[in-house]
Amino acid sequence: MSAIEADKTVCEGIGMCEAQADTYFQIGDDGLVEVLSDEVPDPDRAYVKAAVDSCPVSALRLKE
Numbered sequence: 001m002s003a004i005e006a007d008k009t010v011c012e013g014i015g016m017c018e019a020q021a022d023t024y025f026q027i028g029d030d031g032l033v034e035v036l037s038d039e040v041p042d043p044d045r046a047y048v049k050a051a052v053d054s055c056p057v058s059a060l061r062l063k064e
């Protein structure tokens with residue numbers, strides 16, 4: 001199991017994360033990322049990691 005951390009002070013609302021993994025990320029009413037589920041089961045890890053890595057401003061982290 002891994003955990004997602006999102007830094008809203010860095011997020012610019014570009015939406016790459018939502019485009020890649022919309023079951024875990026969405027852009028909220030404030031125009032910034034919302035994490036829909038902080039805990040990532042191992043079978044989803046690679047899918048979520050790709051979304052985390054796609055963030056152009058490095059606002060997302062995936063912790064073991």
Ligand code: SF4
Pocket residue numbers: 006010011012013014015016017018025027032033054055056057058059060
């Ligand atoms: S990809 Fe990064 S900057 Fe864009 S919405 Fe997601 S967290 Fe924010």
